[in-house]
Amino acid sequence: KCSSQIISILEKPNINDVTEVKGWVKNLRIQKELIFADVSDGSCNKKLQVVIPKNLSTDTLSYGSSIYVTGQLSKSPRGQLELVADTLKVIGRCVVAEGYPFNPRTTHTSDYIRQYLHLRSRTNYMSAILRIRNAVTMLIYDFFHSRNFINIHTPILTSNDCEGAGEVFKVQPDCETTVKAMMKEGRDNDAVYFGSKTFLTVSGQLHLEAICRGMGNVYTLGPTFRAENSRSRLHLSEFYMLEAELAFCDKLEQLQIVVEKLLKHIFTKIRDTNEADLYLIDKENNKLPSWIDKSFIIITYEEAKNLLNKKDLTVTKEGINKEQELALIEYCGGVPVFVVEWPKEMKSFYMRECQDDNTKVDAFDLLTPITGEVVGGSLREDNYNKLKAKLPSEQLNWYVELRKFGNIPTGGFGLGLERLLQVLCKISNIKDTIPFPRWPHNCNM
Ligand code: 4AD
Numbered sequence: 001k002c003s004s005q006i007i008s009i010l011e012k013p014n015i016n017d018v019t020e021v022k023g024w025v026k027n028l029r030i031q032k033e034l035i036f037a038d039v040s041d042g043s044c045n046k047k048l049q050v051v052i053p054k055n056l057s058t059d060t061l062s063y064g065s066s067i068y069v070t071g072q073l074s075k076s077p078r079g080q081l082e083l084v085a086d087t088l089k090v091i092g093r094c095v096v097a098e099g100y101p102f103n104p105r106t107t108h109t110s111d112y113i114r115q116y117l118h119l120r121s122r123t124n125y126m127s128a129i130l131r132i133r134n135a136v137t138m139l140i141y142d143f144f145h146s147r148n149f150i151n152i153h154t155p156i157l158t159s160n161d162c163e164g165a166g167e168v169f170k171v172q173p174d175c176e177t178t179v180k181a182m183m184k185e186g187r188d189n190d191a192v193y194f195g196s197k198t199f200l201t202v203s204g205q206l207h208l209e210a211i212c213r214g215m216g217n218v219y220t221l222g223p224t225f226r227a228e229n230s231r232s233r234l235h236l237s238e239f240y241m242l243e244a245e246l247a248f249c250d251k252l253e254q255l256q257i258v259v260e261k262l263l264k265h266i267f268t269k270i271r272d273t274n275e276a277d278l279y280l281i282d283k284e285n286n287k288l289p290s291w292i293d294k295s296f297i298i299i300t301y302e303e304a305k306n307l308l309n310k311k312d313l314t315v316t317k318e319g320i321n322k323e324q325e326l327a328l329i330e331y332c333g334g335v336p337v338f339v340v341e342w343p344k345e346m347k348s349f350y351m352r353e354c355q356d357d358n359t360k361v362d363a364f365d366l367l368t369p370i371t372g373e374v375v376g377g378s379l380r381e382d383n384y385n386k387l388k389a390k391l392p393s394e395q396l397n398w399y400v401e402l403r404k405f406g407n408i409p410t411g412g413f414g415l416g417l418e419r420l421l422q423v424l425c426k427i428s429n430i431k432d433t434i435p436f437p438r439w440p441h442n443c444n445m
């Protein structure tokens with residue numbers, strides 16, 4: 001007996017092979033003597049038709065139940081591949097009347113499916129997204145590995161607030177005996193465990209910079225946390241960020257080239273492996289985006305502002321907002337746009353001043369349709385004294401010290417994985433791109 005996943009059976013069917021399949025029933029058609037079950041095992045979005053003689057069936061065989069079936073692979077009279085069952089076992093029953101929220105006759109909306117985070121991987125919609133998320137992760141690793149970047153695991157627990165926005169989750173021990181013992185030692189209540197205030201990381205950048213200054217090009221893909229009070233369709237409290245740091249990098253274009261190539265790599269290659277998943281999520285998504293063979297557009301912040309002002313979308317001191325980002329993209333015909341040369345006061349302390357204008361920093365935001373900003377990057381201030389003067393806290397003295405010994409110019413960027421998936425799959429709500437989304441008031445499982 002060959003035990004195969006449905007993806008391999010469909011890719012390379014060996015007719016007449018005796019095969020076993022384990023999966024979930026996605027649809028049942030009951031006829032006089034035969035039952036036709038469409039079975040999925042999560043390996044792809046296609047279903048394998050299983051033909052079950054009625055005498056093998058039991059009461060517990062229903063939509064949603066999990067089954068183990070053995071039989072012979074055959075071609076139906078209409079030429080369709082099917083498994084003709086000779087044994088069938090229902091592993092786990094599934095009864096709609098007991099509260100199973102999905103049924104095969106309704107097209108459930110994504111808002112409806114999102115109410116059942118623990119069960120939603122059973123839907124075609126969510127399982128397609130999770131397979132794409134897996135494939136994109138692999139493509140990111142491929143891309144950097146083939147360019148000899150070293151993958152680094154940066155810490156989750158940290159004493160720095162990299163972005164300086166104060167949107168950090170503080171970490172405190174909840175173990176009373178540990179806390180009491182530490183208090184006895186006369187430690188400050190706030191900083192009792194590590195001896196300094198500790199947060200969940202908002203970005204691995206500063207740690208990546210440390211390694212980059214010893215080993216060259218590096219990257220990381222891991223969870224990051226932001227205590228933003230935002231319930232928008234674009235923000236999560238916990239999201240995955242790809243961050244890369246390039247050694248000996250003193251031109252913003254060096255970063256932009258990598259970002260543009262990375263996006264084009266992902267958008268092209270994903271179609272080799274997950275075309276059907278993309279199509280299932282969005283029927284219009286069967287072709288490459290129109291920008292795939294165009295160069296991304298580059299405009300300065302000043303130019304973007306003037307352009308928007310002219311269109312009566314007046315940019316305030318707060319900066320370009322989401323509506324304006326999307327208007328800019330539309331104006332550029334949907335081609336991704338790098339907005340460069342940002343006013344210094346709008347960006348983080350670590351960014352390098354532009355050489356010919358010290359009111360600006362050498363940073364970019366990459367804007368795309370659907371999300372607006374999807375990547376943020378910059379050259380890093382590599383002058384010891386300038387950086388020291390801008391340092392937000394003494395906690396970061398180690399970060400300035402990196403500039404003291406064998407320093408090099410570096411630059412890097414961060415790409416939000418969930419936002420990228422929104423753009424790739426044309427999904428308007430970011431909560432549908434991550435298995436278990438966290439947002440304010442929502443972390444119940
Ligand atoms: O622009 P950000 O804040 O940049 C950084 O954190 C830099 N330290 C990265 C670096 O240079 N190494 O975040 C980068 C990207 C954003 O462009 C966005 O795509 C995503 O992370 N992002 C979020 N995604 C989901 N929910 C949130 N709350 C996000 N905040 C940022």
Ligand code: MG
Pocket residue numbers: 365373375376
């Ligand atoms: Mg940003």
